[in-house]
Amino acid sequence: MEERRKYANAKAGDDVLFADFMEQWLEIVKSTVSIPTYSSYVNAVKSIIAPYFRKKKILLRDLQAHDIQMFYQEQLQRVKASSVIHYHANIHKALKYAVKNDMIPSNPADKVERPKQDKFYGNFYDRDELNKLFEAVTGTKLELPVLLGAFYGLRRSEIVGLKWSAIDFEQNTITISHTVTSCNLDGKCVIVAKDTTKTKSSRRTLPLVPYFHEKLLAVKAQQERNQKLCGRSYNREFLEYICVDDIGDRFKPNYITSQFPKLLERNGFRKIRFHDLRHSCASLLLASGVPMKHIQEWLGHSDFSTTANIYAHLDYSSKLTSASAMESNFHLGA
Structure with a gap:
């Protein structure tokens, strides 16, 4: 109930940090996905996505595609493209929810270039x-x-x-x-x-x-x-x-x-x-x-x-x- 009140305030014009929005979104999505899926969301958002954007102090309403693209570029310096694609899925889904609830007019993640998936070659024994x-x-x-x-x-x-x-x-x-x-x-x-x-x-x-x-x-x-x-x-x-x-x-x-x-x-x-x-x-x-x-x-x-x-x-x-x-x-x- 508290989380939904925060969203109502945001829709009314209050300033919401994108980092706070992502963590609030976790509570909304929790009941709609499986436990393993929710766990992967939590690990990505709380460990990587929210800390990065909290340092930037970017508001949800001010978030631009460029901000997200820069985040991906920085993450690619330390993790594989598949991990960044996972981060993108989280961000895109959360922002889609924000658009649906009239918190932002459009989804900036739609304009972002996702990294190309790494070609996987499985190892094997003969x-x-x-x-x-x-x-x-x-x-x-x-x-x-x-x-x-x-x-x-x-x-x-x-x-x-x-x-x-x-x-x-x-x-x-x-x-x-x-x-x-x-x-x-x-x-x-x-x-x-x-x-x-x-x-x-x-x-x-x-x-x-x-x-x-x-x-x-x-x-x-x-x-x-x-x-x-x-x-x-x-x-x-x-x-x-x-x-x-x-x-x-x-x-x-x-x-x-x-x-x-x-x-x-x-x-x-x-x-x-x-x-x-x-x-x-x-x-x-x-x-x-x-x-x-x-x-x-x-x-x-x-x-x-x-x-x-x-x-x-x-x-x-x-x-x-x-x-x-x-x-x-x-x-x-x-």
């Missing part, structure tokens, strides 16, 4: 590296997450969120429909579990191959033994989840991210991120001649262009086909 990695993780807490990440290309959130109800041992399928993510909010780590995936296309059903059929049955049996051994000490809050430790605690997303590089270093492996197992999966599928469209469906990308933009540089087989087609048209060397 077949031999992955087979050696599988040997190294055998019997460790990271064994199942690594196997699922490399073979099925699952995201970290999809692995931690995998439930026993997603496994159909009769039809031999594995359905990705639940995720567990983490974010920092007000200085605390917040775990968010939900029956939704990153996009509609991320909700997918994949074949449960014989190896994983047997592996998951063994994991299930071990969890049942752990319940009996630990008795009341076993955490029964997460019985429906697959990735839990010996006392039933569900894996924390950050645990996987932090422990994976340590495992690689201990075993002398080349450094990659855990998410790069997903890229490794895609690269092996391409190398095996799997069409890009099928890879899109396997990974759960929302559209074909996403898959093509990330992995087109790896699709050497298509280039060989093109080369062969061109050769057939000419009498080269004749």
Whole structure:
């Protein structure tokens, strides 16, 4: 109520610093977005955007496209273009709200040139590296997450969120429909579990191959033994989840991210991120001649262009086909 009163005063002509407006906007938008999204807004606004513009003492009504452009240019000296694009999204959305509520006549962010998105090339392991990695993780807490990440290309959130109800041992399928993510909010780590995936296309059903059929049955049996051994000490809050430790605690997303590089270093492996197992999966599928469209469906990308933009540089087989087609048209060397 207090925040809305501030907006009413602003509309009446009171001077409002752009920095104050951005922080007030956070309260307005809070109930309209997911917790992880709100967390990203808070981190960007309170840590970067508001402090910068507070020093400039620029009023909301006086904000110009040039002011925003200068902010982006300065930020590009310390962060990647993707981060600045994220800042732009926050600023643009907040100013759009200001226009809608007659606080300013137009959105100055509309006139700003966004930085060009950095071209992303995923790092990956080849077949031999992955087979050696599988040997190294055998019997460790990271064994199942690594196997699922490399073979099925699952995201970290999809692995931690995998439930026993997603496994159909009769039809031999594995359905990705639940995720567990983490974010920092007000200085605390917040775990968010939900029956939704990153996009509609991320909700997918994949074949449960014989190896994983047997592996998951063994994991299930071990969890049942752990319940009996630990008795009341076993955490029964997460019985429906697959990735839990010996006392039933569900894996924390950050645990996987932090422990994976340590495992690689201990075993002398080349450094990659855990998410790069997903890229490794895609690269092996391409190398095996799997069409890009099928890879899109396997990974759960929302559209074909996403898959093509990330992995087109790896699709050497298509280039060989093109080369062969061109050769057939000419009498080269004749």
